[in-house]
Amino acid sequence: MPSKISWFNKEIIMQIARSTGWISIVYFLGLLFILPIQLLLMYSEDRLPYYQEDHFTLFRINFELQIGLLVIVPVILAVFLFRFLHVKQASDLIHSLPLKREKIFHHYALTGLVFLVIPIAAITLIVLALRAGLDLNSLFSIKDVFYWAGATTVIVFLLYTASIMIAMLTGISAVHAVLAYIFLFFPVGFVLLLFYNLKILLYGFPSDFFLNQQLERMSPITYATVLNRRDFEWGDTALYLILAFVFYGLALFFYKKRKVEQASEAIAFPKLRSIFKYGVTFCVMLLGGTYFSGVSNNSLSWVIFGYAAGAIFGYFIAEMVLQKTWRVFGKVKGLAIYAAVVAVLVLGVKMLGIYENHVPDLADIESVQVTNQPYMYVYSSDTGEDYYRLKSLKEEPNIAAVRKMHRQILLDRKLNQRKNAESTTYFVHYELKNGRSVTREYEVNRRLYDDLFKPIYESKEYKLAVNPIFKLKDNRMKTITFRANGPMNKDITLSNPAEIKEVMEALRKDVLTESYKDSLYFRDRGSILEINIDDNQFVQPIEIKPTYQNIKKWLEEKDLRERVTVTGDDLSHVLVVKTDAVNQDGSEIPLKELEGKENSLDIKDKRQMEQLLNQASASSSKEYKVIFYYKFANYNEILSFDEEHAPDFVKSHFK
Amino acid sequence: MIEMKHISKRFDRYKALENVNLSIQKGSIYGLIGSNGAGKTTLIKLLAGIYQQDQGEVIIEGAPVYENISLKQKVFYIPDQPYVFSHYTTKQMARFYQHCYPNWDEERFEKLAQLFEVNLQKKIDTFSKGWQRQIAFILALSANPEFLILDEPLDGLDPVVRKKVKNLLIHDVAEREMTILISSHNLREVEDICDHIGIIHKGQLVMEKELDELKADIHKVQVAYRDGVPKQLLKKLNPLHTEKRGSVSLFIIRGDEDTIAKQIRETNPVIFDLLPLTLEEIFIYEMGDIGYAIQNIVV
Numbered sequence: 001m002p003s004k005i006s007w008f009n010k011e012i013i014m015q016i017a018r019s020t021g022w023i024s025i026v027y028f029l030g031l032l033f034i035l036p037i038q039l040l041l042m043y044s045e046d047r048l049p050y051y052q053e054d055h056f057t058l059f060r061i062n063f064e065l066q067i068g069l070l071v072i073v074p075v076i077l078a079v080f081l082f083r084f085l086h087v088k089q090a091s092d093l094i095h096s097l098p099l100k101r102e103k104i105f106h107h108y109a110l111t112g113l114v115f116l117v118i119p120i121a122a123i124t125l126i127v128l129a130l131r132a133g134l135d136l137n138s139l140f141s142i143k144d145v146f147y148w149a150g151a152t153t154v155i156v157f158l159l160y161t162a163s164i165m166i167a168m169l170t171g172i173s174a175v176h177a178v179l180a181y182i183f184l185f186f187p188v189g190f191v192l193l194l195f196y197n198l199k200i201l202l203y204g205f206p207s208d209f210f211l212n213q214q215l216e217r218m219s220p221i222t223y224a225t226v227l228n229r230r231d232f233e234w235g236d237t238a239l240y241l242i243l244a245f246v247f248y249g250l251a252l253f254f255y256k257k258r259k260v261e262q263a264s265e266a267i268a269f270p271k272l273r274s275i276f277k278y279g280v281t282f283c284v285m286l287l288g289g290t291y292f293s294g295v296s297n298n299s300l301s302w303v304i305f306g307y308a309a310g311a312i313f314g315y316f317i318a319e320m321v322l323q324k325t326w327r328v329f330g331k332v333k334g335l336a337i338y339a340a341v342v343a344v345l346v347l348g349v350k351m352l353g354i355y356e357n358h359v360p361d362l363a364d365i366e367s368v369q370v371t372n373q374p375y376m377y378v379y380s381s382d383t384g385e386d387y388y389r390l391k392s393l394k395e396e397p398n399i400a401a402v403r404k405m406h407r408q409i410l411l412d413r414k415l416n417q418r419k420n421a422e423s424t425t426y427f428v429h430y431e432l433k434n435g436r437s438v439t440r441e442y443e444v445n446r447r448l449y450d451d452l453f454k455p456i457y458e459s460k461e462y463k464l465a466v467n468p469i470f471k472l473k474d475n476r477m478k479t480i481t482f483r484a485n486g487p488m489n490k491d492i493t494l495s496n497p498a499e500i501k502e503v504m505e506a507l508r509k510d511v512l513t514e515s516y517k518d519s520l521y522f523r524d525r526g527s528i529l530e531i532n533i534d535d536n537q538f539v540q541p542i543e544i545k546p547t548y549q550n551i552k553k554w555l556e557e558k559d560l561r562e563r564v565t566v567t568g569d570d571l572s573h574v575l576v577v578k579t580d581a582v583n584q585d586g587s588e589i590p591l592k593e594l595e596g597k598e599n600s601l602d603i604k605d606k607r608q609m610e611q612l613l614n615q616a617s618a619s620s621s622k623e624y625k626v627i628f629y630y631k632f633a634n635y636n637e638i639l640s641f642d643e644e645h646a647p648d649f650v651k652s653h654f655k
Numbered sequence: 656m657i658e659m660k661h662i663s664k665r666f667d668r669y670k671a672l673e674n675v676n677l678s679i680q681k682g683s684i685y686g687l688i689g690s691n692g693a694g695k696t697t698l699i700k701l702l703a704g705i706y707q708q709d710q711g712e713v714i715i716e717g718a719p720v721y722e723n724i725s726l727k728q729k730v731f732y733i734p735d736q737p738y739v740f741s742h743y744t745t746k747q748m749a750r751f752y753q754h755c756y757p758n759w760d761e762e763r764f765e766k767l768a769q770l771f772e773v774n775l776q777k778k779i780d781t782f783s784k785g786w787q788r789q790i791a792f793i794l795a796l797s798a799n800p801e802f803l804i805l806d807e808p809l810d811g812l813d814p815v816v817r818k819k820v821k822n823l824l825i826h827d828v829a830e831r832e833m834t835i836l837i838s839s840h841n842l843r844e845v846e847d848i849c850d851h852i853g854i855i856h857k858g859q860l861v862m863e864k865e866l867d868e869l870k871a872d873i874h875k876v877q878v879a880y881r882d883g884v885p886k887q888l889l890k891k892l893n894p895l896h897t898e899k900r901g902s903v904s905l906f907i908i909r910g911d912e913d914t915i916a917k918q919i920r921e922t923n924p925v926i927f928d929l930l931p932l933t934l935e936e937i938f939i940y941e942m943g944d945i946g947y948a949i950q951n952i953v954v
Contacts, residue, residue, distance in 0.1 A: 011754040015740055089738035096703045096734075097755045098727035260705050261666055270667060 009099070009107060016111045020080045027073045028119035034062040034069070036126045043134050056140050058127070058148035063228040066152075071221055074116060074156045075180045078163030079173050081112045085255075086173045088263045095260050105255050109164055109248065116156050124149040151232040158220045158240045159184060161247035168254035169272060171265040175321065187218035193286040200293050200303060201346065203356045203413055206427065206441035212379045266321045274334075277318040281338055284314025311339065359406050360438055366431045367392035368402050370456060371466060374427035374441065376540065387472040387539065391465035392431060398459055402428060405452040409442050416444045422621070426453075450516070457516040467511055468539050472531070474501050481530040482544070482555075482564035487635040492564050502554060503529075510548035518547045521645070524618035527565050546614040566613060568606030575627040576601040576612070578654045591638065594625050601653045608649060615645040624650065656681050657702065657802065657834065662711035664697055671697040672858045675711070679851065682832040684824070686849035688842050694858040695838040696735065699806050702836065703732035715802060728757055731800035735807040737791035739779045745790055746775040749797065756798040764797035771819075784811050792820055796827060803827075805837045809844055821848050846934055854938070862942060873937050874915060876906045879926040888922050895940045907932070907940045 038061055042048045049060070059066060084090040094104060127145050130136065163180040170176050192215065195207035216222040217236065254269075262268035267276050288310020289303055296302035315335045319328040349355065369390045371377045377390045393399060406428055409416070424446040430438040456462050464470045477500050484490035494500060507529070522545040531539040544551055555561040562569075577600045579589065594600075603609055609628075616626055616639035624646055628637045643651075657679040664672040672694045679685040689695045700706045701713050704720045704727050713720050720726055739748050745768070753759040768775055771789050779790055788811060795803060803824070809817050825848060827833045839845045842852070846866070853863045873895075878884065879902045889897075892915065894906035903926060908915055912929065919927055932940070 009754055011751045015751060018742070019740065089734065089736065090740075092700065092705050092732075092734055093738050095705045096700075096727075096730075096732040098724045098730075099755065100722060100724055259707060260700075 007103065009103070012099075012104075012107045013111050016081065016108060020077060020112070020115065023073065023077045023080060024115035024119055027069060027116070028122055030065075030069045030073075031119055031123045032126070034065045035123055036130055038062055039127070039130055039134075039136070043136070048136070048139055056144060057228065057231075058140065058144060059151075059228045067224055067227075070152060070155060070224055071159065074160035075163045075177060075184075077112050077115060078160055078167055078180065079177050081108050082164060082167035082176070083173050084108075085167060085258075086171050086176065086263055091260050091263045101256050102252065105252050109161075109251065112164070113157070113160065116160060117153060120149055120152055120156070147232070150237075151227060154232070154237055154240050154244075155220050155224050158244045158247070161244040161251065162220075165247045165251040165254065168251050168258055169268055171262045171268045175266050181221075184221050185219050188215050188222050189219075190283065191215060191218065193283065193290060196290050196293075197286045200289060200298075201349070203410075204440035204442050205355075206439045208374065208379055209427070209429075209439055209441060266324065273322055277315070277322060277334065278338060280318035280321075281311050281314040281335070284317065285311035285342075288313065308339075311335070311342070357410060358438065359403055359410065360430050360432055362396075362400060362403060364432050364434065365399050365403075366433045367394045368399050368431070369393070369427070369429040369465075370402050370462075371427050372424050372446075372453065374425055377466060378427055387468045389471075391471070393456075393459075393461050393465055395459070395461050398456055398461055401452065401456045405449055405456070406440070408449065408452055409444055412444070412448060415448065416442065422446045450520075454516040457519065460512060463512055463514075469504060469507055469511065469531075469542060472533065472539065474504055476533045477504070477531050479532045480504075481532070482560070483528040483530065483541075484564055484566050485525070485527055486566040486570060486632075486637075487630055488570060488632045490564055490566075492560055499558075503551065506550035506554045507542070507544070507548070509550045510545075514545070514547065518545070521617045521619070522547055525616065525639075568609040568613075570630055570632065571609050571613075572604075572629045572631045574603045574609045574612055574629065576603065576650055576653075577625045577627070579623055579625055589625065591627065591636070594627060594638070599654070601650060603649075608647070611647050612641075612650075615647060616641050617645070624654075656716060657685075657836070658712070658714040659698070659701070660712045660714070662698075662701060662713065663709050664701060664706060665709055670858055672701075672708075675855075675858075675860045677853055677860055677863060679834060679836060681834050682828060683851050684828055684835045684837060684849050685851045685853060686842070686845040687836060687838040687853050687855060688840070688845075689838070689855035690840055693855045695840075695855055696806055698855065699732070699804055699836065699838055703730060703804050705732070728755075729801040730804060731756070731795045731798050731802070732804045733791045733795050733806065733808055735810065737787045739787075741780060742778055743780075744776050744778050745773055745794075748779060748790075748794060749775075752794055752798055756800070758799040760797055760799050763799070764793065767793040767796060767823075785813060785816060788812060789816060789820070792823065796823060799831070801831075801833060803833060803835045805835065807838055807840070809839070824848065842934060842938070854942070862938075864941075869937055869941075870931070870934075871912070873907065873909050873932055873940065874912060875930040875932050875936070876908055876915065876919065877903055877926060877928040877930065878906070878919060878924040879903045880922070880924055885922050888918065891918055907936075 035058065039048075049056075084094050095101075124145055127148075128142065131140065131142070131145065162184055163176075166180045166183055167176050170179055192211065195205075195210050198205045199207040216226055220240065223236070258268055267273045285307050288306040288308075290306075291310075292302045292306025296306075312335065315338065316328060319331060320326050369378075369392050371390055377388065393402070405426070409426065422445060423443055425441060425443050426449070427441045428439070432438065475497070479493050479495040480500055480503060481491055481493040494503065522543075524543065526543050526545040526548070529542040529544055531542070533539060552561065555564065561567075575595065577594050577597045579597075603612070612626055613628070616628075618639060620638075620640055622640035622642040622645075624641050624643075626639050626641065628639065630636065657677075659675055659677040662672055662675040662677075663670070675694075675698065677698075687695055687698065697706065701708055702715075702720065704713075704723065707721050715726055715730065718726055720730070740751070743751070749764055753761070771793060773786075773790055773793065779787060782790065788808070792808070809820070812820065824835060824837075828835060837845055837849065846852075849866060851863070851865050852869070854861050876892075876894075884904050892906060892908050892910075894908045896905075896907040898905040916929055
């Protein structure tokens, strides 16, 4: 009697369960020990964590182990499930059966998915039961448990579907696992490599600007590794689910296209083989260049060596994988063609210099953003805040000045290749009238551009564009705190809105009148002002430099200056030493050596000590070294000042 | 009826089959003979719907076989090395096939298992190679296929089991008009059960014949004349092969036995013998140059 054949074939599922069911069980046991048993253990020892301010997620419990399982299990499951495609005999058996490929695929892929979901679902139930039974309500909510289950499922789903798609593209299980991880890391790794190398290749390429766009999102694995710190957002959830469905569909598509005889071939589609070969060659070439640019301090010949070595390595590795033997060294024709193509492309880009020499015409520029502190204003995680975002300059003198400096930087290309102690990074971002933009970043010797940057820096527009204090409304500030820049705790917090307003007004006046020279000389000097806004957020601390007269006056009027500034009273004495040569490379002279110098000037007078405090620079490259000995805790601080800033009593002593 | 029309199949750059035409009548046992690497397995996997051809058509009962489920339910393929899911017992494997092949006959399965004295609860991969092959036959015949495709099925079986299996196959063909394709690298191994023979050499089907017709159609003749062989006769007989040993001439001649005998007698030979050819000789003479190249498979 013929038996009934339904779409759902119980025996195939039995077969899958018999061969891969253990992975599901291992996953369940792993999660069981990592989460519920860990919770029980913490409960019994009474050391459950408290997360009051911070948002608690179940990912924080044994996070590393959770991520380990999360990253390994779906890929391994896919490897074992679709092993039948990679073993010739198994492949023949399955495909000789009267089963449509679609049916085979859905049975295997969906059963695998169920095997992944069951352990997560079971653990979710157990954790929910524990929460009810042990009264863990204060630690986490039911929503937290479902958040954990949801986020885990989505990531597992994406890793799994990506892996089954890769299963269709290869014919060897080991290659399957390796390719799956390469594929999952590829977006992040490739972008990193590419941008880093463009920076080597192209003078002014702003790789940090591009790399600052939350790269970890680009790979589910790197995304998973920050789940203990960051929430899984809805937008990303949707994106991951869509990608997972796409991978599932592609996997089916490739499976139907795939020829059974490709079992045991490294790459199952002949057309993909050259993509694989030259892709590997290209990536390893970039890796080689990156490595040698890092270890050789940007020496051009070593970087070129790195590229060549990388390309040769990559090419032969790819050949070895494809040919499944290591004796492939005779096949160099492809490598020669590759090298020729790359050389022509690179030389073409360099010769034409379209990218490197491009400075937009004045008439085309709508606005420009410029800063010498991109790490603070462009790449900082605070740049999302409107008061931090760098505003654009629109006034023509400023745009012209930026262009002038930009052109000079291009002319000085050779000079800027040497690393310099006083190097600085200029970030320039033009918005053009035609809607396009041009972004460049240069690491240059600062001194060469002081004259060019000075007019920009000292313009009102620039100051308003950069400093958060001009962009923050006073009424958003809840409190402001002055803090002395020294070892002792001298600080004051103000919360009276009227006072805050006065302080900010004074500070704004001071910043507007500050010269470029002073801003460099007195960098990192003076007290600190912290602004606390809205919901417990802090704006990056602002320096109250010794040159800020308005705020100094305000503090004196309120009789607060002594309480928030390092004064002569805090110091026991000060030692001034004149060093012969201006110390160019920025290395510091040890304290012992300075103290041992002859003809040093020891000062105990309070007024004089205070004068020195106001004239010293934190830069170590000035000729006068000055050591401040604090009364407090045996603390001392070495600063320096130049001839120009030296007080008369110092000058007369060293005459 | 199984048909292959202008089939070509390549593996990357290597051409495995080229322009193969083949047809197998329903209810016949077709022996596919070829040396190692001739393309037997490729051809078989195309028939079993495992491989997809690059060119041409593989047709069973008028329909292409690839991804054709209702057709594949009637086809059973046993590979040259029987393969089963690891750790599966015969019983479990039978359950699996039962859910794939709608014509599965449970009663037959039990009977066959008894006949071959197979322990159903033992894991198949712990059996010896010969036993695994017998189990494969039991499972295949229990699925009641209309087309059975066997890749070197008798390799590694001892003579007793070989006999048993052959009888079973012949029984099914006789009873249910099952069609069998059986491949071998040796003609001798299958000549007793096949009624049709196809010879494959370097990816091409060089010959396809019915065995009986082949044997009836070709003859070895020894003749001697006083004054040499009459030219007239040679023209008439058009022998495939001539040889002279002393005064005796040896001809291989195609044609009807009686007609040939009559024609020769008319010329009054001193000696005249009409002898049957061995299969080996038939193939070698039939195929001329290729015949010598593939002698090893017909010996």
